[in-house]
Amino acid sequence: MEMQRISGVVADDDDKVIGYRKGCFISRPVGAVLIILFIIITTAVGLIIFFTHPNKVNGCEVCSCEVSRGLAATLSPEAQWEQCQKLAEDRGECACPSSPTTAMPPTTPPAATTPPRAEGGLRLNRTLIPSHYNIELKPYFYEGDDFGFDGSVEIHLTCEEKTNVIVLHINFITIHEETVKIHDAMGNELKLASWEEDKSRHFLKLHMAEDLNVSSEYVVKMSYNGTLIHPDWRGFYRSSYVKDNQTKWLVTTQFQRTHARKAFPCFDEPSFKATYSVTMVRKANYSSIGNMELLNTEDRGGGWHADVYKKSIKMSTYLVAFVVSDFTYKENTTSRGTYMRIWARPDQIDLVDYALEVSGAIMEFFEDYLDSKYPLNKTDQIAIPDFAAGAMENWGLVTYRLGRLLYDPNYSTMAQKRGIAEVIAHEFAHSWFGNLVTCDWWDDTWLNEGFARFFQYEAIERVHPTWRELQYAVRTLQFIMGKDGTGASQPIFVEGIEHHDDLLKAFDTITYNKGGSVIRMMKFILTAETFRKGLGKYVDKFAYGTTVHNDLYAVLEQQAKDDGMVRWDDSVTNFTGIMDTWIEQMGYPVVKVTVDQNTNMHLKQEHFLFDENDTLSYQSPFGSYIWDVPVIYTTEADPSQESAVWLYREQEKTQVIPAKNSQDWLLANIYEQGFFRVNYDAAGWGSLFAQLNNNHTVFSIENRAQIVDDALSLAKAGIVDEVSGLSATEYMGEEDEWLVWYPATQALTYIDLMLRDTVTYGLYQKYMLARLAIQYGRVGWDDSNIDEHMEKYQREVVLRHACRHRHKPCLDKASELFAQWMLDPSNNPISPNLRRLVYCNAIRNGGATEWEFAFNKYTEYNEAYIASELTYLRDGLVCTREPWIIKKHLDYALSIVSTSSVQLLAQNPVGYQIVWDYFSDNWYNIPGRDNVHVNRGSVLTTLTEGFNTEYHLNKLHDFIAAHPTNGYNATYTSLIERTEKNIKWMQKNKTPIENYLNTKTGGASAQQSASYMRIKEERAPRGELYGIEEEGDQFDNDNIEVNLGLLEL
């Protein structure tokens, strides 16, 4: 999960509202006293609820922490702890469970400790190959139980190489020594000489008295017990929900990537595929679910029943799953006969309707596309209250976080609805890419996750054609280009993955999002039909097996040859060679396209970096960073004509193009299919901007989004000047598409941040408002038409930014809608899509009454457990400008160790100073819980994100000098570097941008100047200049695409 973007607030006018204007009135002074007294009392109690609410959607009590090996080696224990907590925060978890004085926090119950990293390899060798497991489990999670379980396992294996030791994976289970038995195929027991447990490598080693024979089969049996208490929610673990003030327990699993070993001894690597026969022993009034259909249920007496499941198809251990709960389900059957059930707690079962509606259609899309029947007869899907990842593709039993599966028309946004369809599509894609055909090892995880990311868009295009597949370019490709444009990125194919900690790299956002983007480029290179047919053959050829990426390339290349679709110069390279440049290198190129007087087109590629001085964390295996780049372009002379030219690991190339004259525009990377940016010379950009201003619809929506994103990103990197970047947005008032506004507002974030505390911000705001006002008038506030999917996105982004830039009609409407709700609290008139922005703006511009109302609603929804409303209200409440309430927020956020909540407060202009002062005074004495504290480095990073003056730099140096801290040197250095970089940016760009904005706006209005000066004066006594903050990006927070980047799906 990605750390949630944080809501901020605007501080400007004085608070004027005491008591609600349209309600019954009492005298202002009396009202103020009564309200403040009431708030003091309710806040004291309420904030405890507010912050300690056991948010099972986004939160947790503790978490696991894994710091990558390379990083751990360079950090002090405390720094490791800080890093660990940051990772936890990034995943949306809350806090780590043990003291920073320990070297590494435990990943499971406090009684256990994480052993030091082992010397030697952690991979199993392939001397023994498992073929089948018989597993019986009996969890104890009923009233009075201690949350343990009993288990027994019988593993059938074949000896491939002579050995006298059997090595299995186990973790957090205790083997009953006397039960360990090894038999040969004839049933003869073999003598066990000794056994040992290598805890650091999760190995159970059974030393045999004699060698095992090559090609012979053996059976290993043992009984054991384990724990269901895994606070990291990984392994076989307990979960719960509260109904009628009673805690209801269930048990569930999350085995990817290395956690099946917590439930049963096994060969816990993806390439050891086997079959499984599972028996689950449960109490009679509960039910169980497994990967396969239930065969029968045995009465074991004493109220115990045993559910016996059909032998599974062949699969990896990480895909095994089981759940025992009191949940209920809804069902249907697809046209091809696949039985589908979706499970939820009984009082939420009606929220599965939408998921059930789309699941069948999504399943059928994959079956049609790949011409491959879903391999099982049934699929269960279930919403789990405590779930660390977003969802998990266990074969036949897909598990989800609540918000990823349950849709409530009264509270869910369109983005959440789309998110549900996309996650289901992502998980069903895994049935083929991941489950049926599995990456041989986690260094090729993109063969699972890249395809799942790619297909979640393709499937939705089928199920909801109006939702627009072309969101891929904006929501995934441009998003990951932003991440991949630094020296700290990593290749898609990550060599050297071995230790458990290294797996974080294998499941990095690059794996998902760049993996999917490169697959999308493959489709473009091969053409859609050749790509589709090739994938069908790939899943057929490697079904129930594993692959490396060359296996994929070989099948696709053969398909291209068969179809006559070899669209590259075979004498120069082949498909494998082309793809290697995209898989084995981090980053991507920027291709500069220039056209000379003779209409010769010159192409030149360079490694794109936002900061050319970045240290590169990986060296290119090709000597220098260079790619095989497919450049498709069109020209003004004939926009319908698309031409292609390749740059084959060569830096420059010249080609004659069919332009009428050298002033024509030329547009490259049509539909943004290729994973690279395009730069032009000044004339080239100028002709494109002129076309945008004259008639932007000549370009496709994707290309408009691409021009805006490329121009602003190249400006941020200093490759073109910032004025050129801004020029791409001049026409935006006429741009009706969210698919262009979204990347524009994302890419403008940096300029916005840098200008906030300058006089130029008034001009910038005027420039933005001139464009936003046109769209504001067009989209309006009526959000009731359910068919307007993309328009709802556009409405939200336009209203959010209009309100943020103080567009008065927007602010008035937000307050009006909130006031209507206050008058009739049982009837919320605000569209779920707009609630986040309305709540924040109404509370920010309101007073104690608005805050109190929102707070009471928070308490009410907390009891009813309406998660999305809790999120909107929580973010809205922090928009208050009441310093004493902010201080209370801060105290509680610190006490429950919520780094993200403190960051939220640090982005509130009023809260900023409170947080800064507090951390300055208490850097070494931050309160916490169980000796755990918020991540000071993350908070300081947020506090200093807008630092861009010499004053700021001195202030930062002073802070660092006053707070020397072990393990913080790297953080301090990076903050200084960031500030210096910002100062340089300001020196270079502020005046040109100001001149440009003056030209385009006619100068700042007197009202804006006055407003600005008042802000400065209000803040001056505090000695701080901090400005208007951005609200949380609703579609980032809710945007499944962005979130999925870091989720384990």
Ligand SMILES: [Zn+2]
């Ligand atoms: Zn996935």
